[in-house]
Amino acid sequence: MKETIKKFLPYVAVGVLSGATVFGGIELTKEQNTASDTGYFSTVKDPQTQFVGMNMSGLGEDFTKAAKMTVPAVVTIKNYTNRTAGRSTEQDIFDYFFGNPRPQQRQKPDNMPSGMGSGVIISPDGYIISNNHVVAGANKLEVVLSNKKTYVATLVGTDPNTDISLLKIDEKGLPYLNFANSDLVEVGQWVLAVGNPLGLNSTATAGIISAKGRGIGILAQGSASNPIESFIQTDAAINMGNSGGALVNTNGDLIGINSAIASTTGYYQGYGFAVPSNLARKIVEDIKKFGIVQRGFLGVTSLDLSDAQQVSQYNQQFKANIKPGIGMYIRDVADNSGAEDAGLRSGDVITKIDNVTVSDFADLSLAVGSKRPGDAVNVTFLRNGKESTVRVVLKDQKGNTKVRTKADLTVSEKIGAEFQPLNESFKTRYGLNSGVLARGVVEGGEIAKIGIVDNYIVMEINGKPVNSQKDVDKILDGYTGNVQVKYVDEYGRIYTQGFKMPN
CATH class of the missing domain: 2.30.42.10 (PDZ domain)
Structure with missing residues (x-):
């Protein structure tokens, strides 16, 4: 028996030593980085792929910096709406002629908000950007800062066509976010979404830019008459209550305003959408300066050639033979429009605006809708297979090239x-x-x-x-x-x- 034990002692010793080494390595790793327990791979120049291990401190520091800058500048917005408050029924005259009566819904108490969303402070003197749908129909808007301080906000203006709103609270010295150039955002870039989802205040979620220039048709379902949809798509978790919150890069700069999700359940399923910061900034600048949004129009109705189903339906309806592809096919040109003045006509295919490729309607709506009446754009188009470029001076829907104010x-x-x-x-x-x-x-x-x-x-x-x-x-x-x-x-x-x- 003693001989047998002696025979296995070397293996036992090796096993104990190995176990101690592994345990010590784990403990050392825990001390080096308690923020993450997940390894990742990185490609280096030599060019070999190396296992970096559990140390993600560089990435952690980037998100920590962005979170520290962003969280204090993101607010909760409470929308108090009571559509039936103060209404007095005089008589019932039509005997339900509009349709079958529905059960009366119980009204919320006056001290309970009808809805809640998020907003982003964009200046130290209290200007806050959010979504139009967050503030729609409000009798009172209440803003709660990350430090729990509460204010009643003034609604400065809204734009249903981009789902952007601008609010103001009476305060100074507030933390705020700077606008970044959203045109420079790239697919695959790390981002942070900060807001107040599902009543969980000051929540930060990380992800990447999944796509750019997304049109999802959501604004046309509401009150938008001429929607501009060219969303930044991200897989950072966004839920109800995140609307109006910040999408920032790793420097903590604002690259988008979170607005919508694509979901079959109403909750996060990996697809969130944000209004690009360049468009959002233009909208709030218009509201502050003119009181209303200034919108330029080419003056064309068009067909999105990238949508094969839409092209097929058009061909069937008008017995045409248009081929799907890239660009916007001009169906009609409005009288007294910038497009008519520049010589564009039905059958032309718009491929670029100011040398930026126009692949679909989202690209066209952003390129033109982010301009003001009187602005000029260079439109590149195909006519009978030949490429040409013309300068188009944009007009408003009434054919004017001058900006308008509230008085107009x-x-x-x-x-x-x-x-x-x-x-x-x-x-x-x-x-x-x-x-x-x-x-x-x-x-x-x-x-x-x-x-x-x-x-x-x-x-x-x-x-x-x-x-x-x-x-x-x-x-x-x-x-x-x-x-x-x-x-x-x-x-x-x-x-x-x-x-x-x-x-």
């Missing part, structure tokens, strides 16, 4: 809705002496805030009957006081609500 807005633009006359047979049938149908109600606009949506009937404004858009314009053009609106909802209930006429 129409009544409909100021209150966020247009109005269509009711036909006489409708009035007779339902016993109405007056009324106009609300159309194109803008989310977050004054009309929307008092509970009116598309197809509601406005009967009176400031006690005066209205039967056309001209009637509405006559009452409100130049008016600066409180506005009283009497209207009918989808169940035939009549309400009277008011708002302050925007300057």
Whole structure:
């Protein structure tokens, strides 16, 4: 027996020594880096691939720096909305003619927000950028800093076409983020998303840029009339509540405003989308300087050749023979537009704007939509297989090359809705002496805030009957006081609500 033990003693000793070495190595690694327990590979110049091990301190320091800069500059935004507050039902006249009645939803208490999102402080004097959908319809907006200090914010302006909003709080010396040049962002670049997802304040998640120039069709589903979608796509985890938060590079510079996710569940599944910082910056500069967003247009309707299904449908509808490919096929050119002035015509294929390749609609909408009326762009196009370039001076939708201010807005633009006359047979049938149908109600606009949506009937404004858009314009053009609106909802209930006429 003793001989047997002696025989195995060398192996036991080696085993104990090996175990001690491994244990010591693990403990040493823990001391060197407690931030990560995952190895990664790195390619070096020699050119061999080496196992770096568990030391990710360089990467950790980069994210630590970005997080320290970003978290204090990202805020929580609480949206207090109560669409039915203060409405008094006068009578039910249409006997549910708009459709079957729905059960009344229980209203939230006045001290409970209807929704919450995120925002980014972009100047030390309290300007905050967020999403339009975060602030839409708010009666009150409350901003909570990372240090828990709370403010009531002023909504300076919004733009549904880019899903950007600008708020202001009364404070100085605030931490803020600088805008980076989002045109320089590259696929594969490390990024950090910071916001307040699912009620978890000051949450940072890391990922990479997965793609650029993504159009996902989400803005067209809302109140955007001319959406600009050229999102930065990232796999950094983004959930409900992250909207309006920051997407930053490893230096802590702002490269995007987190806006949306692609998900079948409503929660993170690996696809998040952010408005590029260059576009977001242009929008807030317009709002601060002019009070409204300045938008340039080429003046064309186009077909995205990169969308084979769209091309096929077009060919079937118009019995055409257009081939899928790269670029934007011009279907029509608007009268008195910059495109018409420059000689562009139906059948041309736009391939570049200012020497930047236009592969699809997202590229075109960003390249043109980020410009102002009066700006000029160089448009490269194909005509009968030959490439040409022309200089196009952009105009607004009314054919003007000059920028507009709030004072230049129409009544409909100021209150966020247009109005269509009711036909006489409708009035007779339902016993109405007056009324106009609300159309194109803008989310977050004054009309929307008092509970009116598309197809509601406005009967009176400031006690005066209205039967056309001209009637509405006559009452409100130049008016600066409180506005009283009497209207009918989808169940035939009549309400009277008011708002302050925007300057």
